[in-house]
Structures are given as structure tokens and as C-alpha cells.
Amino acid sequence: MNKPTYVINGFLDSGKTSFFRYTLTQPYFKTKGRTLLIRCEDGEEDYDEKMLGDVRTDLVTIEEEAEFTTQRLSALDKEYNPERILIEYNGMWDFRNMKLPPEWNLEQQISMIDASSFQMYFTNMKSLLAEQIRNSELIMFNRCEEGMDLASYKRNVKAINQKAEIIFEDENGEVNVTLDEDLPFDVSADPIELNGFGFGMFYLDALDNLERYEGKNIHFRGMVLKPKQFPKNRFVPGRMAMTCCAQDMQFLGFVTDYKGAYKLKDKEWVEVTARVGRGYVEEYHGEGPVLTAINVEKCEAPGQPVIDFSNPDEN
Secondary structure (H helix, E strand, C coil), X not given: CCEEEEEEEECCCCCHHHHHHHHHXXXXXXXXXXXXXXXXXXXXXXXXXXXXXXXXXXXXXXXXXXXXXXXXXXXXXXXXXXXXXXXEEECCCCHHHCCCCCCEEEEEEEEEEEHHHHHHHHHHXXXXXXXXXXXXXXXXXXXXXXXXXXXXXXXXXXXXXXXXXXXXXXXXXXXXXXXXXXXXXXXXXXXEXXXXXXXXXXXXXXXXXXXXXXXXXXXXXXXXXXXXXXCCCEEEEEEEEECCCCCCEEEEECXXXXXXXXXXXCCCEEEEEEEEEEEEEHHHCEEEEEEXXXXXXXXXXXXXXXXXXXXXXXX
């Protein structure tokens, strides 16, 4: 029997307990059977014993990372026989070390981030933070305040995890970010000129806000990628991007239709002028940005071929 398991991670006092406490009391979560709640650190917030009893939840605290083993978790499974499991994972523990019993099926991973301390953690504990958010489906920034560079925060997180839903909240609820003026290029230009950093920002924003660019023309320099399964009139121009460190890079590129694509070679550099559209692409697992090339010319590689999201001045 597979038991649905929900993991929430984040540094101390990032709002993990508040999130689970709210979730446990919601009507959609009030199902049959018992819930096992595993907490891996004590923060300022706590759980009310009566509330836990009302929602049929057993709370267990594991204080040491060395004790968070599949053997210990399997023993808890036998002791409490839960229908579902919630885990508040300690943000200072290496998330790569987390192993679940085979009968526990990870349904969702959520990361909570205190916006007021994000920059400090991102600067000083980037690798640890990256492991928290790399595979999270939902990343929630709370305690957002006026004056914070939320667009930059979103950019930094998207560079590590492109598929995650990112939510910003202040004391009044959800906050919208990434306005036209937040972007490092002129959205009204024709074509929109994208340097290296600009292409990276365009890539991240177009995945979330394609309607901002549909029907517009863009101009950028990119490296050619030609997947074997692509037809002869399609290729992917893009750039390598450094998300967390030099050992953690990925290729950012868009499917592009071009009648001369068959003449291009893998890893050569081209200047591309293209129109942005929308289409179904198997590699996207759904609809996403599809470019139609207007002009493609071979060119030299840029002086800084890898996008560094921490360096907005890169060309």
C-alpha cells in the first residue's frame, strides 16, 4: 500500500509549522484514517494538542539528522499505521540525504522561504538552499515587504527550478511580481534585444508569462542544439546557464522552426531573429514558447558564453 507523503522544507521559522497547521484544519484534508506528522526541529510556532486530536494526527519529533533513517521511519509506520504522512524537514539538513520507506510515496514537496532572510541564505548557503528548492512543486515566499527585490528572488529560484510554482505573500495575501519594468530589456522594442543575461531572464519569464511576448520579435545570440528526434526544419538555439555553481549548469533554449535548420551544426553559434509563438511540444509536456526564425546567421561565440544569473551585467 502506497501512503501519500508530503514534505515541506525551509530554514528555521520560515513558516513550515504555520502552513501545515493551516492545512490540517482544512475540509479538503479531513479524510479518513490517521495522519503521522514528523517534525525535525522546534521553531517559534507549535501545534495545539487539541487541534491534532481533532484531526486525528500523531506528532513525532526527530531532532537529529542521523536519526532520520528509513529504519526509523518504517518503525514509526508500524507503530502509528497512518493513512498519510507529513514531514517538516530541517532546512539545515542536506535534503539529498532524505530517504523514505518504499511504501511512502512522495506526493508533493513544498519549500517555505522567509523573504526577509532569503538574500542572506542565498549568498551564504546557496548549495543548501538549492537542494531544498530543486524539486519542489511549490515555493512560497512569505513576509514580503515593500522595497524587496522580489523579481530578483524569483529569478534566482527559477534559475534552479524552472517548473516550480512560486508564490509571494505579504500580510495581506499574495503579491504579484515581474512587471515589464522589472525586466532587463525593453519589452516594447521590435525586435526585443537580448544579451546573455537578458536571454536568461526572457527564458524564465516566457515560461510563466508567454502572453507578454506572443507575436513579438526577439533577437539574441545562441548556441545550436539539434536533438536527433527533431525534424530537419527545427532546432533549439540557447545558452548554458549557471544556476547554483559551475558544476550545476543547464541548457536554456527554445524550440525554433527554421527552414534552413538542416544546414546548422550542433554547438555552433548563431544570431537569431525570431517571432515568439505558442505551440504543443512533447519536450515541454504541453504547450509552451515556440519560435519561428525570421533570420539566422552564423557568428562567433560571445566572450561570456555561460549565463550567470548572479551577474546582471554579463553580455
